[in-house]
Every structure is written in C-alpha cells, then in structure tokens.
Amino acid sequence: MSPAGVPLSWYLVLAAFLFTLGAAGFVFRRNIITMFMCIELMLNAVNLTFVALAYHTHQVDGLVLAFFVMVVAAAEAAVGLAIILTVFRNRASLQIDEVQSLRD
C-alpha cells in the first residue's frame, strides 16, 4: 500500500488499459501519426508499470529502466518523425496502407 493510499493494482490496471489502447490503436488506425502516438502510448504504459513497481518495492531498478525507455522513446521519436516527414514529402499521403512498396 502506497502512502497516498492508491493501491498498486490501480496503477497496473491503468497501465494495462493504456497499453491495450495503444496496441489496438496501432493495429486499427491508418494514419501514420496516430500510429506513432500509439507507440508512445504503449511505451509510457510500460514506463508507468516500471515506476509503480519500483515505488512499491523500494528498488531503483525500475526507475533506471524507465529512464532507458525514455531515452529510447526520444531517439525513436526523432527517427520516426523524420521517416514520416519523408514519406509525406514523397507521397503526399499519410495512409499506412499505401506504403508497401517493399512488399516483394
């Protein structure tokens, strides 16, 4: 039981909900930017789990991992946005279904 009285399970349920939302959005949405934001959502859901568990168990490992995830997310954002920008310049479209020229 955390000091603020919010039980651990609430954090975990919230994180699971956010992750499911992100995953579902990634699968079902077609706009690349939306999909990109869904990825961020999943990453942050996992981050929330890490931080909550670290707080709960009084161990620093989860916090460290959360920082790692943030760094990766920042790098991914930089690369991902650059790719999206290029795709849009080349095709004037952000529909993911139209980007499949590497299929065969």
Add this chain to the structure above:
Amino acid sequence: MLLWLIPAFPLLGFLLNGLIGRRAPKSFVNAVAIGAVAASFLWTLKTLAALWPLDAPCLETYFTWIQAGDVRIGFDLAVDRLSAVMLLVVTGVGLLIHIYSIGYMAHEGGYYRFFAYLNLFMFFMLTLVMAANFLLLFVGWEGVGLCSYLLIGFWFLRSSATNAANKAFIVNRIGDFGFSLGVYLIYIHFRSLDFAPVLATVSERPVESGVGPLTLIGLLLLVGATGKSAQIPLYVWLPDAMEGPTPVSALIHAATMVTAGVYMVARCSAIYLHAPLALETVAVIGLATALFAATIGVTQFDIKKVFAYSTISQLGYMFLGAGVGAFGAGIYHLWTHAFFKALLFLGAGSVIHALGEQDLRKMGGLRHKTPITFWTLVAAAVSISGVPFTAGFFSKDEILLAAYHHAPWMYWVGTITAGLTAFYVFRAIFLAFLGEPRGWQHAHESPPVMTVPLILLAILSLVGGLAPVSRFLAPMFPPHEAGHEMHLVVISVGAGLAGIALAWLFYVARPGLAERTAARLGALYQLVYNKYFVDEIYQAAVVQPVIRGARSLLWQKVDVGLIDGAVNGLGARACAAGDVLRRIQSGNLRSYAAWVLLGSFLLLLAAGLAGGAR
C-alpha cells in the same frame, strides 16, 4: 654413411631442371641431369666400397615419418647385398641411358621436362631399392609408376601416347591395390612394417602347408609384382608403354622399374619360402609369362614391340628363378638382363633415330650405314640368346638348372622359351640390318654421345656375367639345390643356337620362307600375331562392362538421379518454402503489428502454462 645422398642427388636434379630448366640452356640441363645421376653413381660406389663386404645390412634411421599409437614408420634407408646389386644396376645403367638421351632427345621439345622426369624416376627408384620398410618401398613403388606414366605420355599431343600412359597407370593401380592389401595384412600379423623384424618373425614360423596368412600375403604381394613387372595377367600395359621415348623404354620398361617386382619378391623371400603355395604360383606365373610373351614376340613387326615382349618374357624368367627357390639366380638374371635389354632398346632407339621408322618390314640392310649399332645389337642378342660365356648364358642357365631340380617340365618349357628368345631377337636384327634396304633412303650412324653408351653396354652384355652376383647374394637366401649337369646346359645352349640358326634360315638364307610358313599356319599365326586377342578380351570382359556400368548406373542413375537429385531437390524445396513464407511479408504494417501482438500473447500464454504462477 650418408645413404640419403644417393637418392638426394637425382631429386635435386629434378628440382633444378623442373624449376629453372625451361629457361636454361641445354648445356645446363645436361650438366644437372647427368651430374646428378653421376654423383649418385659415384656415391653408391664410395658407399659400397666403404661397407664392403657388406656382411650385415647397413641401416640408417633419419626421422619418424608416421607415428600413431604403437605404429612407428620411419624414413629409414638400408643397404645390404641385395640392394647393393640393385643400386649398381639402377645408377650404372641409368647413367649410361641418361648420357644416351642427350643425343636421342636432342631435337625434341620439352627437353628439360624429359630430364627432370628421368631424374625424378631415379629418385623414386633409389628410394624403392633402399627402403627399409614396406611403406617406404611402396612410396618408391608408386613414385616410379608416376614417372612411368609421365614419360610414356611424354609426347602428350599424340592420343596413342596418352592412352598408353593411362593404360599403364590404371593396370598398375590394380596391381598396387593387391600390394597395399598385402602390406596391410603384414601389419595386422606382425604389428610392424620394417623388413628386419617382419622377416625375422617369419623365419621363426613353421612352413605353411595349406593356405595360411603367409600364403595370402605372398599372393597379394605377387599381384603387385605382376602389375609392376608386367606378368600374366597384368602384362598388357608394357607393350603399349613403347609409345614413350626409347631411352624411357630402356631405363624404365626394361632395366629398372619393371624389375622392381622381382626385387620385391626376392626381398620377401622369407615370406615366400614359408608359403610354398605362393612360391609355386610365382614360378608358374613366371614360366607361363616367359613362354607366352616369347611366342608373341616372334610375330611382331614393330622393333620396340618385339623387345617389349622380350622384356616380359625375360621378367618371366626372373620370376621362374625366384619361384623355384633360386632367388639369387633371379637377381643375377635381373643384373645381366639390365645390360643386354637396355642395350637392345638403345640400339633400337639408334635405328629409329637413324630412320625415323620402327617397322622392321621397312628396314633391312642397315649393317653398312650403322655398323656400331649393328655390332652392339649383335652383342646384346648373343647375350640374351645364352651363347656360352656371354652374360645371359650364366644367369639363364642358373635359372634353368634350378628349375630342373624343382620340376623337370619347367626346365623343358624354359628351354623352349630360350630357343624362341634367340629366334625372335635374331629375327629382328636380321630383318633390320641384313638383306636389301626396303624403302628407306637416308640413314646415318648416331653421334658418339649415343654410340659410346652402346659400346659400354655391349661390353657389359658380354662380360657382365662374370660378376658372381648369385654367389655374392648367397648369404641373403637359404641354399637351394644347385645342379651342374653338363648335359642340361648343353641342351639349353643348343636351343638358343638352334633359334639363331632358324632365324638365319627364315630371314637370311631363304627370304620368303617366313611368309609361306605364316600362311601355312593360318589361324594359329593370326592368333599369335594378334597377341592372342588378350587386349580385346580384356576390353570386352572388363573395360566395356566398367564403362557401361559407369555410364548407365553411376552416371545416369547415381550421379544424375541420386546426388544431383538430392542437391537440386533441396534447392527446389527451399524455393517452395520461401514462396509460401513470402506471403507473410504483405507490406501491410498493421498486419505485422497484429502478428507481433498475437505472437507475444501466445508467448505469454505459453510461459504462463509452462511456468505457472510463481
């Protein structure tokens, strides 16, 4: 004693000529090749003089060649009385033939290559006769086979030469297969391959009455000897080997390499004496080959073919000598044969050099144009015919007398062969040198570089029999009954003289008689003239089935069907599998994501089921 120097000189000569001889002048090639063999000869003389009287073998151990478990095979060389005789023959006659080759090969391409091969041959032959264990002997044995192949096929642009080279090599493989099996058996039974311990162990065993391991070893080694020494049934390669340059025929296919089988049998005399069945086989094969090849020699018209069959026949004599227990006499005949047969070939080479023709029917009347060749060839011919007090007389009669004490019928067959031998050799000489020229215009005597070796060999052919080889070798072999029946000697000499007289009658006194006799004999003559159709029989019974089997079964079924099928099938299956898997790569990013989700879900599920809630 630095025994290794004896084979090392020719090896050095081979390396020098083989590596830089191509760009070097002929004088350099000559100096290296002749110098190497001469150095080897001189070092042999020095070694033998230092070791004299060679009562005990001189063994030198250089390094361990193979060490595996309790097997130790060393690079060991040894000289005893038997190898001393062989060393003198190989280096002495080899030196003369090398010198002769300078003249004979003067106008040929690949001059340096020829001498490099000849020196390589000398290296392997000397390794063979000095080896102190069976495996090293086998190295020399295979090495001389390789050089024989290279030199038979020396004029490799002629398909007949390359075919002959292949034939010699393949037929020898059959013999060598038997030989290597014999060597394995020796190792299995004696746990060693060194001559001294193996032969000492054999000597302590009882004589085998039936077919025992020693008989098996003896017969397998004999298979190797029939291949290398051109005995029935593996003699067929030697007549074809005459495609090589004539000095090669003299050195490899008359004086040295083909006698390796006789040397090996003599070296293993302890094994054969303890396996009477194998020894009897040696005698019978030798005798049968001697008679068989002599009859073929009577009908041939190619001067080199006549002498090739003569070589086969004389090798048969040597095996007969060994087979009746007179190993010393066999080696004695090897010694004298080296002189007169090398001389016969070199003389034939001199004729071929003069005319550019090998067919006896197109020669005739060469006596005045090439007197030195004529007279030296006559010296060789009287020697091989066993005319009294020439070299061949002593050795042949020793074999025949030993054969008489073993089984009288062997003596009589041997005597008939002696008559045939005298007949065909003098037939060749009469056809080539007497009578009128038949279709040649220009002939010239060979240069001194060729005639001097001929003269030296002629002297050796006449007096070389005075060297008491068999008495020298007597301590190496157990004593056998040596007869001195004067009447037997007279009969065999008479057979030889009768053969000469008959040849005179047929080819000088009554020209045309030979053709009439041949016509009267009809089918029999055709049978012998066509060499008993042995080549054709082998072709139909062995070669064609093997080729057909290789074509229809091994090539079209095993290779195309099984091996190619397996490889191509594997490739086709991989392609098909890839074609199926390719469909997963739809390019649709959202379906990838769905797969990832599904996969991770299944992974979690599996982990949950397997590990449970921990």
